[in-house]
Amino acid sequence: MLLDPARLDRPDTDVRREPFPFLIAHGQLPDEARGDLDRDFPRYESAGFFPYDASDCGPTVNDLVENMVSPQFARVIGERLGIDNLGQYPTLVTLCRLLNKRHGTIHTDSKSKVATALVYLNGQWPDTSDGCLRFLASIDNIDDVVAPELKPLYGEFAVFRRTENSFHGHLPYEGERRVIQVAWLTSEEEKLRKTKRGKFSRIFKKIFGKLDKKIGADRDRSASHRD
Numbered sequence: 001m002l003l004d005p006a007r008l009d010r011p012d013t014d015v016r017r018e019p020f021p022f023l024i025a026h027g028q029l030p031d032e033a034r035g036d037l038d039r040d041f042p043r044y045e046s047a048g049f050f051p052y053d054a055s056d057c058g059p060t061v062n063d064l065v066e067n068m069v070s071p072q073f074a075r076v077i078g079e080r081l082g083i084d085n086l087g088q089y090p091t092l093v094t095l096c097r098l099l100n101k102r103h104g105t106i107h108t109d110s111k112s113k114v115a116t117a118l119v120y121l122n123g124q125w126p127d128t129s130d131g132c133l134r135f136l137a138s139i140d141n142i143d144d145v146v147a148p149e150l151k152p153l154y155g156e157f158a159v160f161r162r163t164e165n166s167f168h169g170h171l172p173y174e175g176e177r178r179v180i181q182v183a184w185l186t187s188e189e190e191k192l193r194k195t196k197r198g199k200f201s202r203i204f205k206k207i208f209g210k211l212d213k214k215i216g217a218d219r220d221r222s223a224s225h226r227d
Contacts, residue, residue, distance in 0.1 A: 002033055002060070003067040003119065005076040019146055021081040022135055022160035028119065029064075029155035036060035037121055037154075041178055047100040049181060051198040052093035061180075065093055068117065068182045081115055081161045089114050089184040090191045094198060099131065099177045101217045106139050106169035106224035109162045112190040113183045117159035120152035121178040131173030133158055139167050142222040152177055171221055 007028050014024040029037070040058025044050060054062050067073060071087040078086030109116055118133070125131070132149040134142060135158075149170075150156055160166055185191050 001067055002029060002037075002064045003073065004028075005073055008076060008080070014147060015080055016147065017082065019137055020135075020161060020163040020166040021083075022147070022166075023077075023080050023158065024135075024147060024150055025157040027155050028157040029121075033060060034123065034154055037064065038123065041121060042095060042097065044095075044097040047096075047098040048103065048201060049094040049096045049198070050201070051195045052095055052180075057095075061095075064119070065180065065182075068119065068180065069093065074184065077115065077117065077159055081159065083115060083161060086115060086184055089186065090188050092183045092185055092191050092194055094181045094183075096179050096181070097176060099173050099175065100215075101172040101174045102215055102219055104131070104170035104172065105219065106136060106142060106167055106222065107227050108139075108164065108166045108168075109183075110227040111162070112186050112194070113162045114186060115159060115161050115184045117182045118157065119180050120150075120156045121154055121180070122152050122176070123154055125151045125153055130171045131175075131177050133170055134168060135160065136167040136169065139224045139226075140222055142169060142171060152179060167224075169224070172219060174217075 008025050010025065010027065012026055016022050037060050040061040042056035052065060069091045074087035078084065129149060132151050134145050134149045135147050137144045137146050150158055
């Protein structure tokens with residue numbers, strides 16, 4: 001198993017309930033899988049998160065996604081976040097290979113999300129805070145952190161419960177930032193709606209990629225949006 005829930009019991013795992021429930025964990029993927037996951041990650045040419053399609057990925061990434069959406073994994077995550085029967089909710093998997101600077105503005109996630117998990121797959125990261133995940137105490141200050149920021153390095157993992165104050169984001173970053181995201185949603189209708197929107201976004205960005213890169217390129221470091 002690539003993503004073994006037992007690894008969440010490492011002593012350096014950080015579990016919080018305030019100001020909203022979240023968990024940050026390190027070393028959640030085996031070192032020997034690095035090469036295979038790098039090879040099997042989809043080669044998206046556009047920036048942003050796109051709905052998971054097994055045909056875009058190689059077998060190791062598909063195995064990792066299967067681990068992330070399993071009932072066993074949902075049960076363990078739900079226990080740590082205080083969510084009863086998290087596995088009852090439909091899952092939406094999205095993957096991101098590239099970011100533009102407009103991405104990462106402070107937000108809570110939409111009300112259609114119950115919880116969101118992120119596993120990072122980058123072999124190295126620049127000596128900068130740019131692009132590093134931050135959990136925050138407010139919607140208008142990217143420096144108002146409630147836990148140490150998380151560099152999106154291989155095997156780093158974060159998950160949080162969506163609440164009215166589950167503020168998170170990162171400083172502007174442009175370039176490769178590989179991550180797999182699983183969101184547990186309130187309904188199948190929301191999953192269908194988000195999947196359709198994500199597929200449309202992928203087509204749009206293939207056609208208007210240069211325009212997408214310019215939009216929001218000069219955003220404020222503490223820029224935010226309401227979900």
